[in-house]
Amino acid sequence: MTITKLVLIELWKRKSQLITGLLAITLGIAVIVAIQSVAVVSEQNVAKNLDNLGANILVLPQAASIDDYYTSDIDAPTLPMDYVERILESTIAGVDNMSPKLTRRVSVEGKSVVLTGILPKSEIASKPLWQSSGLLGKQLTTACAPNQSANESHGMEDEKLKRKAIDTLLSEDCMAGSQVAKKLSITANKKINILGKEFKVVKVLPETGTVDDDRIFANLADVQHLLKIENQVSAIEIMGCCNAISEGLLGQLRNILPDTRVTSINQIVSTQIETNQLMRKVTLVMLIIIFFVGGISIGNYIWANVNERKREIGILRMMGAERMTIYKMFLLKALLLGIAGGILGFLLGTLAGVILGPYLAGIVVKPVYIYLLWSILLSITISLAGSLIPTYLAARFDPHSNLQED
Secondary structure: OOHHHHHHHHHHHOHHHHHHHHHHHHHHHHHHHHHHHHHHHHHHHHHHHHHHHOOOEEEEEOOOOOOOHHHOOOOOOOEEOHHHHHHHHOOOOOEEEEEEEEEEEEEEOOEEEEEEEEOOHHHOOOOHHHHOOOOOOOOOOOOOOOOHHHHOOOOOOOHHHOOOOOOOOOOOEEEEOHHHHHHHOOOOOOEEEEOOEEEEEEEEOOOOOOHHHHEEEEEHHHHHHHOOOOOEEOEEEEEEOHHHHHOOHHHHHHHHOOOEEEEEOHHHHHHHHHHHHHHHHHHHHHHHHHHHHHHHHHHHHHHHHHHHOHHHHHHHHHOOOOHHHHHHHHHHHHHHHHHHHHHHHHHHHHHHHHHHHHHHOOOOOOOOOHHHHHHHHHHHHHHHHHHHHHHHHHHOOOHHHHOOOO
């Protein structure tokens, strides 16, 4: 009879002990999987909504006022377009998307409106470096999310937050925000005169609830020419990874742009960072607790099993079994318990996350299958660690004393 078959028979004969041994580690793994599954989806959704809202870092001239983050680029002093190149040519990590803009108040049909020059795809088609840096106007990917699945729907999407792609914006074209369109009574394909030049409104943007609703957008180069502010911008909007911001991204940007004011949406960014850090700390604390509780539980189970099988161990030793054989028997049992506990813990934790996620956090939680591998590895580690001492002591038993009558 092989060691594997012997261990399987012994486990089957002692089902109550098997269940008891599995319970602590299964519940522990389930708690970690449930917390982490909800945390990851929560991070993804918050990060996605944060990115969809717009830039979280603003680069302004030193003299610019930042009393209002969202309107601080209006009529602000300017900085050279070369600063965009500085950022692109640097090795700074965490700068996901950039958008240089020039914004001024102008008069259109006798009414004051905000004109913003932006850099669309057609303007940067000949600059591969810019194209690879998020300046194409593509649907933006999530800056802070752990993986690409963050860009999928998890039940928290807000259609108003979605920014539409800007493929081209010709010299004679412009786009109008929803509120400025109502103010000027303009619709798509209507022509308006801005600073003596006729523009065609190619699109009226849907209402977003942001300052974009009150702006007219035109090609950056065209706006620079109309305003006679060549190669200058009033602000550089940056979408930076929240984790990178917490690790000093703002300081790195200030180092390469020393004569500028680099600021961020502190409340939103800090809330995202604090939430992520809190969930990681909770997971780490639970992991430490479960490692000790699970290890002790498995250790007690193995030790009780060792005491019950002293005579069998003695017989095996008398028959010539080496200590390594005893090690293999009990460690194999711990390994099987670890595998079973990891699988059951993953299933139970995932089920708990899927069921409780919508009720507790208002999000749709989907299974993260990579956690199955990590659950099994963690469970095996806990099982083996907890069984090492009882297994060592079992192999050290004197076979003669174990066979003595009580």
